[in-house]
Amino acid sequence: MSERPSNRSLLQIQSAYQLRMFFRSPMAAFFTLFFPLMIFLVFSLVFGNSTSGVTGVTAAQYYAPAMAVFAAVSATYTNLAVTTAYQRDLGILKRVRGTPLPSSIYMVAKIVAATLIAALAVGIMMTIGVVFYGVQIFAATILSATVTFGVGVATFAALGLLVAAVSSSGEAATSITNATLLPLAFFSGIFIIPTADTPSWIETFSRIFPLKHFVEPFVAAFNPETVGAGWDWASILYMSLWGVVAVILAIRYFKWSPPQGREVRRRGRQSASVDT
Amino acid sequence: MVWWNVLMPVIEVTDLVKNYGDVEAVRGVSFSVEAGEVFAVLGPNGAGKSTIVEILEGHRSKSSGAVSVLGHDPGLAERSYRERIGIVLQDPAVEGQLTVEEVINVYGSMYPRRRKTGDLIELVGLEEKTHARIKTLSGGQKRRLELALGIVGDPELIFLDEPTTGFDPSARRQAWSIIDNLTSLGKTVLLTTHYMDEAQHLADRVAVIADGRIVATGTPETLGGRDTARTVITFHLDLQTVEGFPVAEMARLDSGLVTVKSDNPTRDLHLITGWALDHDVELAGLKVARPSLEDVYLELTGGDNHV
């Protein structure tokens, strides 16, 4: 009997394979990488270099990190939920389940790939911000920004897999992620810069959900007025809590086989084409 | 081959029951498959074939009964078990964005033993599609890829759920020769099919299943008593000329078609043709036949409603 492949090589191969699938899906790549970038460009154009909001920085200095978070959340939360649910509909998860690949490696590879995509999206956004819009990056807060990004991405990856676990189909996963991410993005200050006039209930409401705890410290890390290294441990811990609960529930409810109705429907189509 | 492989059946199923809510899909099925055997499960749509196979694969849970495959309980979904089996599911699952070669490489990387990608592509006849995106393949080509993925880990036991549905005749022959090739390597195969000729060609033993129960098992030659079954003589006849017919007690008349089931065909045929010559009657469409596997199958599964 030959050697079992090592976990490390399995993880590498699987992550590369997930990445390749992503970059060959034009829609996913567009919505994750270019859509947030477009919003950033439009907002920077509209708001110019006016300083606005409680943060007192230029629009670009605020929107670059805010839209970077939006892109990172799209790459993890939306992308993982939708692709995983569609892969289940197609029977791909079922086939993977029938191989000796440990399911944990398969899942971690999905998260690794999503994290790399998120990092790429953030990198593109910040680079364009710096090069074309004079966005400033501060050495003192780089580390806290990176840790916030890491914890945020892990949390939203877990939440994406939870949505995939509880969705009855790929379409359902798409609806759930859109119906949750877009309103929360508004409430959490991704599209609208919070000002002193922002109603306090929005503030209170948005603090329940993890997105606010991702955006706020990440944007603060790019605010010249931030003093110190920019650590916001309360937010990091609160996000982690969401992440841990999401992981537990996702494992509890995850299904590998397509829902029965779908299997029958696809089979019907298949045999119909065979008969004719 | 290790000694216990020789002594123990590869698959042992005892009183297997599976209920989906109120639906009793499998109602007490028992069978066993020996090492190196090709075992076919035949049955109409909804008979419970996929349910049985997927319980053995570890994809579905059983309601009751005992199942042992290669000494494992498939329900535990152990890695060491899945390293030894290959699965071809009834519904092809495709990663449309990847190429044939990429997908075979990725799935091959999961196994301790693996067959070479190039060899596999050649084996299933997809050489020209090596670098084609899977979404551009035809339905039959996708299923051939599935077949390749099912054996990429060089499994000891292969589950094939309707492996050739949607294949053109030459692709079916090709798939058969792949399966023949597997058995010549000593592999064990469990397959389901609707096609009689497929079971006849491939299987050492066949179980016919209808409505969740096994209604017959045997070799394709002996299934349902086919080897001892009576020969059937048929011909067309006008109603008014039946008088004095020699073997009337064995004959059945149905809108001009006479069917005679005979234990002694040489003598009965002689009597019938003699009578016909005496009465100057032409036996239109005279045919002498043993029941085909298809006849037996239709009788066992009670289904003209099927084919």
Ligand SMILES: Nc1ncnc2c1ncn2[C@@H]1O[C@H](COP(=O)(O)OP(=O)(O)OP(=O)(O)O)[C@@H](O)[C@H]1O
């Ligand atoms: N997940 C499920 N939930 C509920 N009922 C199911 C499920 N899977 C199968 N069934 C039912 O169980 C019965 C057996 O189905 P199964 O798929 O095992 O049949 P089959 O012999 O493979 O049929 P086919 O030749 O069409 O593939 C059918 O009545 C089917 O509707």
Ligand SMILES: [Mg+2]
């Ligand atoms: Mg089936």
